[in-house]
Amino acid sequence: MTNSIPSEIIDQIENIVGSKGCLTDPADLTPYNKEQRGYFVSKAELVLRPANTIEVSKIVTICSVAGIPIVPQGGNTGLAGGAVAGPGEVILNLSRLNQIRIVDPINDTISIDAGCTLSQVQAAALEVDRFFPLSLASEGSCQIGGNLSSNAGGNAVLRYGNARELTLGLEVVLPDGRIWNGLRGLRKDNTGYDLKHLFLGAEGTLGIITGAVCRLFPVARESETAFVAIDTVKSSTRLLGLAREYAGETVTAFELLSRRALEFVLKDVETLRDPLSAPHDWYVLLEFSTARKESELRETVEEILSAGFESNFIVDGVIAESGNQRQELWHLREAVSDAQKAEGGSLKHDISVPISSVPEFIEQACAAVESEIPGIRPVVFGHVGDGNVHFNLSQPVGSEREAFLARRNEIGEIVHGIAASMGGSISAEHGVGLLKKDELPLFKSDIEMELMRKLKHCLDPNSLMNPGKVV
Ligand SMILES: Cc1cc2nc3c(=O)[nH]c(=O)nc-3n(C[C@H](O)[C@H](O)[C@H](O)COP(=O)(O)OP(=O)(O)OC[C@H]3O[C@@H](n4cnc5c(N)ncnc54)[C@H](O)[C@@H]3O)c2cc1C
Missing domain, CATH: 3.30.70.2190 (Alpha-Beta Plaits)
Structure with missing residues (x-):
């Protein structure tokens, strides 16, 4: 029994997923309510852990009819607060959908459940002497569904592209509970709108990815x-x-x-x-x-x-x-x-600009934040071969941590403004989630925001799929 989800709904769901798949004990909920950066407090009182696509579909149908909002969650390693639940929202965690479905070394594709960890997918590819190039420091715990939903980047984008470019097909449970099977391993398919691209990078706001077909490559010798x-x-x-x-x-x-x-x-x-x-x-x-x-x-x-x-x-x-x-x-x-943690408070920016503008961005942004907060310590690094700079800022030595962190929005606007002035993006790879939702309309045109809202409304008219994130 939770405070806000009716007990008859919990009973119905438990009948589908069993007690292992339906967590309400506060001690069991803690890891699912954790948020990587400590910026947001997640408040789910119910965490659902279905074991297959049919179970996902059934529980999404129940929640849709009952008007209960769902927050899809993979490994919960995201850095934009996208898997955080508000009061009355249910977390639907994909960890138990963890089967490698088909590996086809001739088609150079791997078909997987969304809850497979990234390192599991890499290992399954290697077993048939193939390479799955997506690589992130969080690969032991992040899941392929989370990677695709946040269009993850990482260390090898320069050569192989980001998660979107590695994906050929998807299986998605739509906000009304229906299953869209788009698990095609095709490199050519010009049959109308390419729907998978709607769900890639949508951060769980349009549906729940339950399976995917991804591209494989020769192993580096x-x-x-x-x-x-x-x-x-x-x-x-x-x-x-x-x-x-x-x-x-x-x-x-x-x-x-x-x-x-x-x-x-x-x-x-x-x-x-x-x-x-x-x-x-x-x-x-x-x-x-x-x-x-x-x-x-x-x-x-x-x-x-x-x-x-x-x-x-x-x-x-x-x-x-x-x-x-x-x-x-x-x-x-x-x-x-990690090393930055020992240096006190840190303001982090994950921007991209055209590669040719990277040096100018770094110079302008360093000068701007140093004039705003004398003694601030820029910690600049990142995937610069993709134009992606992690422009992190550590607090001045001896300054007060909370006062420094309180300037997050103000400094964010300066840094993001410089990136935008060079035709850049305020989120290169971590996504929008809750973290940059309010800022997004400042950097996207009215037309882009309107189209995104219309798409959201078309697929999820009752706004039950990861509400309050991205748009
Ligand atoms: C140490 C560290 C290093 C990192 N390095 C990188 C990096 O180099 N590049 C990079 O891009 N990111 C990086 N990240 C961020 C993070 O690991 C990635 O965004 C990752 O892709 C998130 O996967 P996840 O399974 O943990 O997703 P989660 O955090 O669980 O969720 C992320 C978003 O996707 C949604 N979601 C999750 N699963 C599904 C699903 N099956 N269907 C629909 N929506 C879903 C959630 O609602 C949420 O909005 C790093 C994180 C850490 C902690």
Whole structure:
């Protein structure tokens, strides 16, 4: 029995999903009500854990008739508050839909339940000697349904695209409970509107993804990882151009890191060391990979570094000599967000601009926030090969944490305004959720907002599917 959901509805649902799939005990609800960033309080009193698509369909039908709002939830690792429930809302968690359905190494596709974790999907692909390229630091717990619903990006977008581009087909339970089976593994299908794109990146506001067909790729037989220091942030785009000119499609990742980001990591993770002998303001972590054996990739990477040295914009660098060294270099990049926690309050921005504007964005945004809050510490890093900068800001040393965090909206408007002035986006990969919902109309045209609201109303006229998020 909960305060707001009628007990006869809970009984009906429990008859479908069993007691394991219907949680009401406050102790059981805690992990589902947790929110990654601590910005929002989730208040679900009922968490439903169906075991298959039919069960999802049945409980969505019951909730639809009873007018009960549903918040779809995967691994609950999202960073925009999209899986947070308000009072009277039910969380529908997909974790028990966790079967790999079909792996087809000839069609190069994998058909999966939405609740499979990302690492489970990667492992299933490897079992048939194929590669699923989506890769995030949260891959052990985030789920493919959450990845597709938030159109996740990550470390290999430059080469393989984001979650949207990796998806060929979807199965979705619509807000009225009907099942749309669009599980097609086709690379060509021009039969009208491509409906899957509505649900990809919709953050659960248009329906519940229960299954997907995703693309697979050949496994990389050779890879090289380099960590280089560049003279100025402007040289990052020059280096990207050089890497592409020499190495073409084999450039798999291109990650920028500021000196402050590296220093925070070195301070926080005792086992890591600075790979270069002297400090520099800016670094780039590059990864190259190819399915070919004896590809001469190593020689190509050495040529890129030599050309950068000769042109005086690469000032130092190393190429990983072993798998361990490669992992250490990646650890430097992936530990940044965590390392920031030790430095007090942090304001985070996940923006994108055209790649050519990345250096200008960083320079303008740093100057703007430094003039607004003297002593503020920009921690700049991210997937710069995709134009995606994580523009995080740590509080000035010795300042008051809560007073700094209270300026979140004001600083957000400045940073997002600069990105928008360059034709950029206020959310490159984390989504809108609750976090950026109020800001969205400031940066989207009236026509875009109107079309999005009309689509929402058309698919979910009673606004029961993840209400209050995105639009
Ligand atoms: C350490 C760390 C690193 C991260 N790195 C990255 C990164 O590099 N790139 C990146 O893009 N993100 C990153 N993220 C954010 C997050 O991991 C991704 O957004 C991930 O795709 C969310 O998946 P999830 O299963 O946890 O979704 P959840 O957090 O459960 O949900 C996210 C949104 O999707 C909706 N949703 C979930 N499942 C479904 C479904 N089956 N059907 C319909 N809607 C659904 C929810 O309602 C919510 O709006 C990171 C997070 C952490 C904690």
